[in-house]
Amino acid sequence: xxxxxxxxxxxxxxxxxxxxxxxxxxxxxxxxxxxxxxxxxxxxxxxxxxxxxxxxxxxxxxxxxxxxxxxxxxxxxxxxxxxxxxxxxxxxxxxxxxxxxxxxxxxxxxxxxxxxxxxxxxxxxxxxxxxxxxxxxxxxxxxxxxxxxxxxxxxxxxxxxxxxxxxxxxxxxxxxxxxxxxxxxxxxxxxxxxxxxxxxxxxxxxxxxxxxxxxxxxxxxxxxxxxxxxxxxxxxxxxxxxxxxxxxxxxxxxxxxxxxxxxxxxxxxxxxxxxxxxxxxxxxxxxxxx
Amino acid sequence: xxxxxxxxxxxxxxxxxxxxxxxxxxxxxxxxxxxxxxxxxxxxxxxxxxxxxxxxxxxxxxxxxxxxxxxxxxxxxxxxxxxxxxxxxxxxxxxxxxxxxxxxxxxxxxxxxxxxxxxxxxxxxxxxxxxxxxxxxxxxxxxxxxxxxxxxxxxxxxxxxxxxxxxxxxxxxxxxxxxxxxxxxxxxxxxxxxxxxxxxxxxxxxxxxxxxxxxxxxxxxxxxxxxxxxxxxxxxxxxxxxxxxxxxxxxxxxxxxxxxxxxxxxxxxxxxxxxxxxxxxxxxxxxxxxxxxxxxxxxxxxxxxxxxxxxxxxxxxxxxxxxxxxxxxxxxxxxxxxxxx
Numbered sequence: 314x315x316x317x318x319x320x321x322x323x324x325x326x327x328x329x330x331x332x333x334x335x336x337x338x339x340x341x342x343x344x345x346x347x348x349x350x351x352x353x354x355x356x357x358x359x360x361x362x363x364x365x366x367x368x369x370x371x372x373x374x375x376x377x378x379x380x381x382x383x384x385x386x387x388x389x390x391x392x393x394x395x396x397x398x399x400x401x402x403x404x405x406x407x408x409x410x411x412x413x414x415x416x417x418x419x420x421x422x423x424x425x426x427x428x429x430x431x432x433x434x435x436x437x438x439x440x441x442x443x444x445x446x447x448x449x450x451x452x453x454x455x456x457x458x459x460x461x462x463x464x465x466x467x468x469x470x471x472x473x474x475x476x477x478x479x480x481x482x483x484x485x486x487x488x489x490x491x492x493x494x495x496x497x498x499x500x501x502x503x504x505x506x507x508x509x510x511x512x513x514x515x516x517x518x519x520x521x522x523x524x525x526x527x528x529x530x531x532x533x534x535x536x537x538x539x540x541x542x543x544x545x546x547x548x549x550x551x552x553x554x555x556x557x558x559x560x561x562x563x564x565x566x567x568x569x570x571x572x573x574x575x576x577x578x579x580x581x582x583x584x585x586x587x588x589x590x591x592x593x594x595x596x597x598x599x600x601x602x603x
Numbered sequence: 604x605x606x607x608x609x610x611x612x613x614x615x616x617x618x619x620x621x622x623x624x625x626x627x628x629x630x631x632x633x634x635x636x637x638x639x640x641x642x643x644x645x646x647x648x649x650x651x652x653x654x655x656x657x658x659x660x661x662x663x664x665x666x667x668x669x670x671x672x673x674x675x676x677x678x679x680x681x682x683x684x685x686x687x688x689x690x691x692x693x694x695x696x697x698x699x700x701x702x703x704x705x706x707x708x709x710x711x712x713x714x715x716x717x718x719x720x721x722x723x724x725x726x727x728x729x730x731x732x733x734x735x736x737x738x739x740x741x742x743x744x745x746x747x748x749x750x751x752x753x754x755x756x757x758x759x760x761x762x763x764x765x766x767x768x769x770x771x772x773x774x775x776x777x778x779x780x781x782x783x784x785x786x787x788x789x790x791x792x793x794x795x796x797x798x799x800x801x802x803x804x805x806x807x808x809x810x811x812x813x814x815x816x817x818x819x820x821x822x823x824x825x826x827x828x829x830x831x832x833x834x835x836x837x838x839x840x841x842x843x844x845x846x847x848x849x850x851x852x853x854x855x856x857x858x859x860x861x862x863x864x865x866x867x868x869x870x871x872x873x874x875x876x877x878x879x880x881x882x883x884x885x886x887x888x889x890x891x892x893x894x895x896x897x898x899x900x901x902x903x904x905x906x907x908x909x910x911x912x913x914x915x916x917x918x919x920x921x922x923x924x925x926x927x928x929x930x931x932x933x934x935x936x937x938x939x940x941x942x943x944x
Contacts, residue, residue, distance in 0.1 A: 345706030424690035
């Protein structure tokens with residue numbers, strides 16, 4: 314070690330520079346934390362690679378499962394590949410979002426989170442914001458790949474407005490589920506418990522939704538369950554966009570057991586889901602973040 | 604100017620475990636203050652309360668006159684924290700980690716760039732700055748963590764066991780750096796269960812045991828309080844027990860000798876406590892010659908901090924360490940460390 318250290322480097326700061334605004338501080342720390350997640354992704358891309366391969370498997374394997382089903386079964390002029398694509402888009406985004414809490418949990422376990430918590434963060438919600446930005450970006454990359462692959466497999470390609478609507482729906486479902494997962498990452502004792510929760514949530518929510526089969530195929534009790542499942546509220550509008558060149562907020566999208574729901578209502582339910590989750594995790598985060 | 608740290612009647616329990624019962628001490632500006640005690644004594648919990656990672660159950664915790672309980676963000680600005688287990692993101696390079704740290708302390712980019720470079724140079728880390736931290740050795744990790752703790756030029760640097768697990772050379776590098784830091788005007792608070800570390804570095808120290816401060820002062824004050832000088836005597840490299848006992852008997856009769864112990868664990872060497880300032884060595888030599896016993900080695904020393912610890916607790920730091928090790932639940936402690944409230 315060099316013995317010549319300029320005392321100015323080491324001396325405590327006597328005069329404090331003028332404090333930038335809280336918003337500027339929040340932006341600075343959020344960008345830095347997001348950057349860290351993307352550097353990790355760039356150097357360890359296996360999560361993203363697997364996250365792209367998995368929906369491909371769903372499309373190809375599941376698509377082939379019902380190749381010989383009668384053409385009219387899923388709707389007029391609809392083959393199963395077309396029916397499946399919206400389900401895979403939503404399920405993939407959902408799984409990614411459900412895992413959002415894991416890196417935070419590992420930061421807790423390895424003590425890296427303490428490094429963030431002893432820093433004078435403008436708001437500790439920057440930790441939450443960074444994870445959310447990261448997960449949403451991943452979900453969008455996956456969605457683009459799935460839409461492209463489905464088009465190549467013959468599912469067709471929605472118009473520009475349709476694609477915009479799909480982006481909005483993916484955003485809404487990812488936001489709520491990411492918040493839920495991050496809340497759990499702060500509430501549960503360790504990663505074992507978090508993985509257990511992810512494990513028991515992931516596939517059951519898939520099968521209790523309209524991702525793989527329409528409501529009309531299901532036992533009455535499951536039909537109720539699927540019609541209450543947030544995933545269904547993301548899948549059905551996207552499916553409607555895929556099946557109908559013409560759509561609007563008043564288009565009847567889903568025949569729930571209690572009546573028809575239109576496009577606008579479906580979006581409103583997704584938004585309400587996000588609001589409820591965000592309110593639910595507030596006390597958890599506040600307890601941790603003081 | 605207010606003191607750098609004021610801790611008064613701090614109490615903190617985790618469930619049933621009273622980690623800190625009643626701890627009070629003051630750290631003056633510009634000094635190196637040591638918290639000494641065996642593992643499990645409550646040092647880390649005290650530090651966690653000071654660094655706003657844990658909320659005390661009761662008591663006063665202030666940094667530069669600012670309450671860590673009421674104004675945690677103000678305290679975080681003034682304080683650099685180097686944790687016991689260095690948590691680096693192993694995928695990031697050292698420089699990337701420092702940049703992240705700089706942003707978390709809201710240092711403007713251009714200033715951060717310069718300061719990172721200065722600290723990398725000062726800590727001799729330039730060669731490693733662009734390698735991933737996952738490839739670092741323990742000493743380099745610790746130095747990087749020191750740099751991270753100093754980026755925002757804090758008034759107070761808090762280090763939890765700064766040299767635990769380091770080789771001797773790295774340990775001296777850290778010590779030397781902390782001395783330079785002090786010379787530049789930074790207040791340093793460190794915990795340690797190494798006696799020689801606190802002895803070598805600290806201007807003042809508090810000894811903590813069982814969640815309480817049991818002694819406080821400068822190292823020499825504390826040693827003076829224990830009183831007496833320590834003499835270690837070996838008759839032969841391996842002394843027969845009868846010879847050692849014979850010497851013990853004769854030496855005990857000398858007026859300036861307070862105690863004589865035969866240390867069977869160390870080849871029956873004799874440990875004596877004698878009055879300070881007595882001209883003990885020649886008289887011991889004379890006594891031994893008169894009863895026909897040889898001298899292999901004879902050394903006089905001021906009491907060590909271990910003697911201070913022994914006098915205060917009735918056990919040596921080593922014993923306390925071993926006792927703590929057998930009753931510790933490391934898993935539980937990790938769980939505690941994860942809790943932020």
